Amino acid sequence: MDLSALNPVAIAVSLIVAATPLVFAAIGELVVEKSGVLNLGVEGMMIVGAIAGFAGANVTGSTTFGVLCALLAGAALSGVFAFMTQVLMSNQVATGLALTLFGLGLAAMLGQPYSGIPAPDFPRVWLPVLSDLPVVGRLLFSHDWLVYVSLLLAGTTAWVLTRTRAGLVLRAVGENHDAAHAIGYKVVLIRTGAILFGGACAGVGGAYLSLVASPLWVEGMTAGRGWIALAIVVFASWKPWRAVLGAYIFGGVTIAQLNLQALGVAIESQYLSMTPYLVTIVVLVIISADKRRARMNAPACLGRPFFAAG
Amino acid sequence: MTALLSIRGLWKRFPGVIANADVSFDIQPGEIHALLGENGAGKSTLVKMIYGVMRPDEGEMLWQGRPYAPHAPGEARDTGVGLVFQHFSLFEALTVGENVALGLPAEQAGRDLPDRIRKVSAEYGLPLDPDRQVGELSVGERQRVEIVRCLLQSPRLLIMDEPTSVLTPQEVETLFLTLRKLRDEGVAILYISHKLEEIRALCTAATVLRGGKVVGACDPRQETARGLAEMMIGRELAAPGAPAGTGGETRLELDDLTVISEAQFGVSLRSISLELKAGEVLGIAGVAGNGQDELTAALSGETRVAPGMIRLEGQPIGHLGPTRRRRLGLNVAPEERLGHAAAPEMSLTDNTFVSARTRLKLSLKGLLKLGAARGYARRIVEDFDVRTPGVGAAAGSLSGGNLQKYVIGREMLQRPEVLVISQPTWGVDAGAAQAIRQAIRDLAQEGCAVLVISQDLDELMEISNRFAVIAGGRLSAPRPAGETSIEEIGLLMGGGAHAAA
Numbered sequence: 001m002d003l004s005a006l007n008p009v010a011i012a013v014s015l016i017v018a019a020t021p022l023v024f025a026a027i028g029e030l031v032v033e034k035s036g037v038l039n040l041g042v043e044g045m046m047i048v049g050a051i052a053g054f055a056g057a058n059v060t061g062s063t064t065f066g067v068l069c070a071l072l073a074g075a076a077l078s079g080v081f082a083f084m085t086q087v088l089m090s091n092q093v094a095t096g097l098a099l100t101l102f103g104l105g106l107a108a109m110l111g112q113p114y115s116g117i118p119a120p121d122f123p124r125v126w127l128p129v130l131s132d133l134p135v136v137g138r139l140l141f142s143h144d145w146l147v148y149v150s151l152l153l154a155g156t157t158a159w160v161l162t163r164t165r166a167g168l169v170l171r172a173v174g175e176n177h178d179a180a181h182a183i184g185y186k187v188v189l190i191r192t193g194a195i196l197f198g199g200a201c202a203g204v205g206g207a208y209l210s211l212v213a214s215p216l217w218v219e220g221m222t223a224g225r226g227w228i229a230l231a232i233v234v235f236a237s238w239k240p241w242r243a244v245l246g247a248y249i250f251g252g253v254t255i256a257q258l259n260l261q262a263l264g265v266a267i268e269s270q271y272l273s274m275t276p277y278l279v280t281i282v283v284l285v286i287i288s289a290d291k292r293r294a295r296m297n298a299p300a301c302l303g304r305p306f307f308a309a310g
Numbered sequence: 311m312t313a314l315l316s317i318r319g320l321w322k323r324f325p326g327v328i329a330n331a332d333v334s335f336d337i338q339p340g341e342i343h344a345l346l347g348e349n350g351a352g353k354s355t356l357v358k359m360i361y362g363v364m365r366p367d368e369g370e371m372l373w374q375g376r377p378y379a380p381h382a383p384g385e386a387r388d389t390g391v392g393l394v395f396q397h398f399s400l401f402e403a404l405t406v407g408e409n410v411a412l413g414l415p416a417e418q419a420g421r422d423l424p425d426r427i428r429k430v431s432a433e434y435g436l437p438l439d440p441d442r443q444v445g446e447l448s449v450g451e452r453q454r455v456e457i458v459r460c461l462l463q464s465p466r467l468l469i470m471d472e473p474t475s476v477l478t479p480q481e482v483e484t485l486f487l488t489l490r491k492l493r494d495e496g497v498a499i500l501y502i503s504h505k506l507e508e509i510r511a512l513c514t515a516a517t518v519l520r521g522g523k524v525v526g527a528c529d530p531r532q533e534t535a536r537g538l539a540e541m542m543i544g545r546e547l548a549a550p551g552a553p554a555g556t557g558g559e560t561r562l563e564l565d566d567l568t569v570i571s572e573a574q575f576g577v578s579l580r581s582i583s584l585e586l587k588a589g590e591v592l593g594i595a596g597v598a599g600n601g602q603d604e605l606t607a608a609l610s611g612e613t614r615v616a617p618g619m620i621r622l623e624g625q626p627i628g629h630l631g632p633t634r635r636r637r638l639g640l641n642v643a644p645e646e647r648l649g650h651a652a653a654p655e656m657s658l659t660d661n662t663f664v665s666a667r668t669r670l671k672l673s674l675k676g677l678l679k680l681g682a683a684r685g686y687a688r689r690i691v692e693d694f695d696v697r698t699p700g701v702g703a704a705a706g707s708l709s710g711g712n713l714q715k716y717v718i719g720r721e722m723l724q725r726p727e728v729l730v731i732s733q734p735t736w737g738v739d740a741g742a743a744q745a746i747r748q749a750i751r752d753l754a755q756e757g758c759a760v761l762v763i764s765q766d767l768d769e770l771m772e773i774s775n776r777f778a779v780i781a782g783g784r785l786s787a788p789r790p791a792g793e794t795s796i797e798e799i800g801l802l803m804g805g806g807a808h809a810a811a
Contacts, residue, residue, distance in 0.1 A: 171403075175401040175402070179399035
């Protein structure tokens with residue numbers, strides 16, 4: 001085995017690229033779940049975001065426009081979910097599963113004309129001096145701008161949830177929707193807003209896959225990352241920074257196993273491919289082993305439909 | 311003098327029901343005004359209209375002579391109406407401060423809020439720590455959170471919906487001091503309760519609702535509790551019978567019953583020992599959330615314990631599940647009628663299978679005997695005067711009182727050796743409560759051993775021979791009901807079980 005072929009800086013950079021889509025999707029879903037809604041359609045919203053972003057960028061040549069398309073497409077798909085579960089009172093689990101199936105099918109159909117063409121180049125941040133620094137420059141100051149947005153998003157979400165009134169109301173709605181309604185908060189409206197936010201985040205996460213990580217459109221390219229994002233939210237005990245950690249562990253192991261495969265380690269590639277999923281879940285299970293505290297953080301109304309009485 | 315709030319001819323109709331019909335009355339500043347009525351008399355609907363949760367179909371309200379028609383609770387609060395909910399509208403996972411902030415307009419919930427909570431709560435004798443999590447608080451403390459939340463908005467009218475149903479007698483005294491202080495400051499209080507003695511002690515005016523209509527107005531200080539009750543239900547109350555005798559053989563024995571609760575906010579039972587004899591009614595009092603649910607679950611078999619911790623007629627049964635315990639003669643009627651004691655969507659006939667299947671042999675080799683079940687459901691409906699269109703009606707369509715009569719009837723008519731009833735008359739109107747208490751006494755008279763777990767002290771004093779208090783998962787030593795004063799019980803309920811026992 002020739003370890004000298006490995007470049008630690010390159011590995012770290014690709015780790016971040018693998019983790020960022022999950023950061024977007026998980027933070028979005030975290031906000032949705034904090035409001036008391038369980039949307040299992042993350043995978044579907046991600047893949048629709050991936051094709052919308054790819055198509056938008058290819059047609060106009062602007063990746064920024066592509067990301068905007070993905071954001072709107074994810075939000076639009078989640079809007080369907082919001083209408084069904086919040087207005088028509090459909091079952092959240094069934095609707096979320098249907099959303100995933102629908103999203104995968106829709107993306108495959110829309111993606112027909114786009115397979116096999118490359119995406120436009122995604123611009124990278126370049127700061128004078130800083131980006132030219134050895135090691136540090138590549139590690140910290142020369143990613144694409146979505147990486148910084150994802151971390152900013154996590155930080156802002158953590159701050160809003162714990163430090164602002166808007167976050168308090170959101171948590172209250174997820175905690176006890178009947179009480180929130182009795183005090184006079186508009187439960188359905190607040191939840192709809194959270195669902196749309198979650199959809200937009202998942203859409204951007206999907207676009208990151210097709211515009212930065214791959215950058216290609218391949219049918220089914222999300223490959224279960226939406227489900228990993230859902231698992232990350234639960235095992236991160238609904239804490240944004242832990243969700244980021246979970247996403248980075250997943251990214252890290254993904255890259256590690258790819259490198260091991262490239263080095264020709266004598267393990268079946270299928271086993272290596274499953275390690276990121278296994279390791280992410282195992283690590284987060286260990287973090288959240290303190291059941292009392294994990295339950296304390298879980299929104300008490302998660303997945304329960306709200307009927308306004310009177 | 312202009313009334314603070316004047317209600318003029320309010321109507322509210324729901325499909326099939328008229329909740330309020332031409333309701334009119336006035337509330338004066340600085341008055342504690344009682345709103346009396348049985349369950350379903352229309353009190354809650356009226357409160358919801360005053361608080362802006364619902365709109366009236368007809369009629370108007372005047373606030374200090376000016377039209378008042380709130381569209382949302384926020385508008386009502388801005389006008390000066392505060393509401394302390396019957397079932398608290400609190401968020402267990404949030405702190406006291408966050409809970410209060412959620413009930414205030416954003417501009418009043420600034421950084422100085424914790425200090426203001428401390429100040430107001432000290433001023434009105436309602437000590438509270440803004441940083442504590444509500445899930446850790448006792449029920450009395452939770453009510454304080456609700457009251458402080460209202461007081462911070464300096465209300466002119468404070469509505470209290472059944473505020474004392476969950477408090478110890480001492481906590482009730484403290485609450486009354488607070489309410490009188492508020493009244494002296496000119497705040498009007500609309501006080502909703504079915505505890506007539508409290509209303510006589512506290513209120514200076516009363517409006518009585520029955521079937522959605524105002525049927526009377528009086529000064530409760532001039533009336534007897536009996537007179538108020540008769541006004542409320544519109545007929546004369548039968549005098550309660552004498553409690554049953556004691557001295558039978560021991561039926562149920564709890565020996566050092568200990569259950570460590572794993573649920574969040576659950577209460578662990580700590581070495582509870584008890585002997586229940588045939589022919590007696592043993593009452594267990596206590597403030598909600600002190601281990602009653604856990605005790606009920608341990609007795610029913612939903613929580614299993616070591617065999618010897620529970621003995622039925624000498625036989626260890628702690629390890630047995632509910633079905634086998636029922637077969638041996640231990641039946642339990644849990645507190646939660648819908649979803650626990652009965653399946654809401656299923657008919658009264660189908661619901662007999664919930665608990666009577668084995669003891670009454672309502673199934674044969676896995677096949678249901680529907681005819682026998684229907685016959686049993688009819689017997690319950692007849693013997694216990696359950697008002698229902700028929701035994702095919704869904705359990706969830708019955709009113710609370712009628713469903714409770716059905717649930718208790720279903721257990722009693724199985725002729726159990728031991729019957730455990732949790733909260734027999736919770737949320738049940740006065741007439742049905744009377745019937746249920748009589749049935750409990752009759753059953754004991756016939757030789758059944760009855761254990762009643764209730765938060766209603768007056769009820770326990772009325773029906774039980776012996777009496778114990780559960781506090782923090784510990785049970786005080788039972789004593790004869792006649793020899794215990796309400797004050798002593800109150801101290802025990804506050805947690806002094808060991809000191810006093």
